[in-house]
Amino acid sequence: MENWETVVVETDLLICGGGMSACGAAVEAAYWAKKNGLKVTLVDKAVPTRSGAVAMGLSAINEYIGYSKGENTCEDYIRYVRQDLMGIARDDLVFNIARHVDSSVHLFEKWGLPIWTDENGKYVREGRWQVMINGESYKVIVAEAALNAMNEAGFEVYERVFICGPIMDGDRVAGAFGFSTRENKFYVFKAKAVCAQMGGAVHVFRPRSVGEGLGRSWYPPFNSGSTAYFTIQAGAEMTCQEIRFIPVRFKDAYGPVGAWFLLFKSRATSAEGGEYMAVRKDELNNWAPYGLVKPIPANLRNYLGMLDTDAGLGPLYMETAEAIQKLADEYKDDPKAFKKKMKVLESEAWEDFLDMTVSQAILWAAHNIYPEQKRSEIAACEPYFIGSHSGGSGAWVSGPEDLDTPYKWGVGDKVYGNMTTVKGLFTAGDGSGASSHKFSSGSHAEGRWAGKQAIRFILDNNEAPNISDDMIAELKEKCFAPMKRFEEFKGFTTDPNINPNYIRPMQFMFRLQKIMDEYAGGVSAAFKTSKALLERGLELLDMLKEDAEKLAAENAYELERCWENVHRMWQAEAHVRTMLFREETRWPGYYFRADTPKMDEDNWRVFVNCTYKDGEWVFEKKEVHHLVD
Numbered sequence: 001m002e003n004w005e006t007v008v009v010e011t012d013l014l015i016c017g018g019g020m021s022a023c024g025a026a027v028e029a030a031y032w033a034k035k036n037g038l039k040v041t042l043v044d045k046a047v048p049t050r051s052g053a054v055a056m057g058l059s060a061i062n063e064y065i066g067y068s069k070g071e072n073t074c075e076d077y078i079r080y081v082r083q084d085l086m087g088i089a090r091d092d093l094v095f096n097i098a099r100h101v102d103s104s105v106h107l108f109e110k111w112g113l114p115i116w117t118d119e120n121g122k123y124v125r126e127g128r129w130q131v132m133i134n135g136e137s138y139k140v141i142v143a144e145a146a147l148n149a150m151n152e153a154g155f156e157v158y159e160r161v162f163i164c165g166p167i168m169d170g171d172r173v174a175g176a177f178g179f180s181t182r183e184n185k186f187y188v189f190k191a192k193a194v195c196a197q198m199g200g201a202v203h204v205f206r207p208r209s210v211g212e213g214l215g216r217s218w219y220p221p222f223n224s225g226s227t228a229y230f231t232i233q234a235g236a237e238m239t240c241q242e243i244r245f246i247p248v249r250f251k252d253a254y255g256p257v258g259a260w261f262l263l264f265k266s267r268a269t270s271a272e273g274g275e276y277m278a279v280r281k282d283e284l285n286n287w288a289p290y291g292l293v294k295p296i297p298a299n300l301r302n303y304l305g306m307l308d309t310d311a312g313l314g315p316l317y318m319e320t321a322e323a324i325q326k327l328a329d330e331y332k333d334d335p336k337a338f339k340k341k342m343k344v345l346e347s348e349a350w351e352d353f354l355d356m357t358v359s360q361a362i363l364w365a366a367h368n369i370y371p372e373q374k375r376s377e378i379a380a381c382e383p384y385f386i387g388s389h390s391g392g393s394g395a396w397v398s399g400p401e402d403l404d405t406p407y408k409w410g411v412g413d414k415v416y417g418n419m420t421t422v423k424g425l426f427t428a429g430d431g432s433g434a435s436s437h438k439f440s441s442g443s444h445a446e447g448r449w450a451g452k453q454a455i456r457f458i459l460d461n462n463e464a465p466n467i468s469d470d471m472i473a474e475l476k477e478k479c480f481a482p483m484k485r486f487e488e489f490k491g492f493t494t495d496p497n498i499n500p501n502y503i504r505p506m507q508f509m510f511r512l513q514k515i516m517d518e519y520a521g522g523v524s525a526a527f528k529t530s531k532a533l534l535e536r537g538l539e540l541l542d543m544l545k546e547d548a549e550k551l552a553a554e555n556a557y558e559l560e561r562c563w564e565n566v567h568r569m570w571q572a573e574a575h576v577r578t579m580l581f582r583e584e585t586r587w588p589g590y591y592f593r594a595d596t597p598k599m600d601e602d603n604w605r606v607f608v609n610c611t612y613k614d615g616e617w618v619f620e621k622k623e624v625h626h627l628v629d
């Protein structure tokens, strides 16, 4: 620890993370900060040009309203999101993102992102809300704009610095601490406001891919619950911690299905060929009103497939060959045109994977799958925490000032949009809850909003935080405790992996994942859980928490893994406790509470919020307020 230099960075606004929402925050905050003589600092555990969920690229932008072109309204988007989340969404936040999202998409295009257009110059839509892109370099383009804005304003960006947690000064956030994963440097960032935007969480649950495929998942492995940990530890009120997301994707390489369902109009079937969405249609009555309105919520679509799997009708398949044939059929009387169309469709099918999930293309090649000839297996993935996609978990943040919403707060009579319940702590993207379906574009737009609001907050509350030298010394001790422990005890046994004095991060992660998988409704429990299972899971999580004090790290790489697992563990606990609190099943297909198997609109059409304060979790229900019917 003596070898680790302490670096103290003083700034006005600290942006933690370098993903879609953080890049949005940086672009906007850099502009307003420079104008007002303030300083912004951005810190990413990786390198923003290839970090976060969009690192590998995407094939579609999933939220584009087309408002100025008269294509859709923001009110329609509210209805769509609320319907998909079985009634549980913050209209105010969804509306606020929707009214800003198109401008983010137009900026992406201006910065160089190729968006597909038709012969009339109109964006090609994959579905009602999505636009198709050549997105291999999507993140590079968006990050470059953010980095340029930061550089031009003379602000600093710290790459490969892992943020461990918040620093508090009484009831306000005062910054963050972390360490460099490449140099022996311990960082203390002192800030007047913080945007905590470090994405969602993966590998909280045991993934399907173990052994030879260990680490593969739909959600990229880079995000490990750091935003949730940061906000929980700062004392922020959290919401929708029970709403995990389980996508159904091409099996084992997790290739996207959106283009297949929306663009290719493909069917998903059981091994016997029955289309579960049609065969099991009656089940949707049990989930009225949401089950009876189109589009059917993603969790219900999952659920119908899961019923087939439970009935032994698996594997499930995407009927790729049938879909391609159907699309080419209109050219069947012209062999040359037919051949040409088949070639285009075939290349679009591969391109979809090459844009964002190269490994799926590799798996298809390895399994001799020609999508135009043979159907391909799909399956429900393990659960993830991604409030910006179809999950809902995140912090409870203030709505915008101009909307008629009961959820507005700030300091005195000033409202600061996207501020958590902690003074000066803002979040967006996966970090803010109950506002799903923002995706990449909406996360960027929300990040821009949060960045601008944070600068407003600083201008009104321009006081330097108080962080004592003693506190810095304490945080440094805490940060490096796993390395100290390893050094102290490594000689105790001949095999460094087996030691009664410590636990290494990989073993710790396996233990967490086993608890979550078996007790909290993971893949091997067929996504089912119950009060008794959750209570037993909590007992085991409690013991895991005790052992978190025994984590050991041989080097900086392992130190990062230790902290990632601590972050995951807190996300896990918030999830288990919230599922326990909500005594109903509202999102079958995401999780099923076997002891309360029905939806209860009278008692549970509410947000469940939790706060961790003075060592205790406090839970409460919050009313769902509508801006539109």
Ligand SMILES: Cc1cc2nc3c(=O)[nH]c(=O)nc-3n(C[C@H](O)[C@H](O)[C@H](O)COP(=O)(O)OP(=O)(O)OC[C@H]3O[C@@H](n4cnc5c(N)ncnc54)[C@H](O)[C@@H]3O)c2cc1C
Residues within 6 Å of the ligand: 016, 017, 018, 019, 020, 021, 022, 043, 044, 045, 046, 047, 048, 051, 052, 053, 054, 058, 059, 060, 061, 062, 063, 161, 162, 163, 164, 197, 198, 199, 200, 218, 219, 220, 222, 223, 224, 226, 386, 388, 389, 428, 429, 430, 431, 438, 439, 440, 441, 443
């Ligand atoms: C597999 C997949 C497919 C998707 N497909 C689409 C799609 O087709 N279209 C679409 O529009 N959207 C899609 N999305 C959604 C989109 O990627 C997210 O909505 C968006 O990236 C969320 O932005 P964010 O800023 O919250 O998180 P991210 O973009 O994931 O950024 C998180 C950032 O935090 C950093 N970070 C994490 N932990 C720390 C730490 N401890 N210290 C410092 N930095 C840290 C990371 O390095 C990263 O830079 C997809 C998401 C996934 C996972």
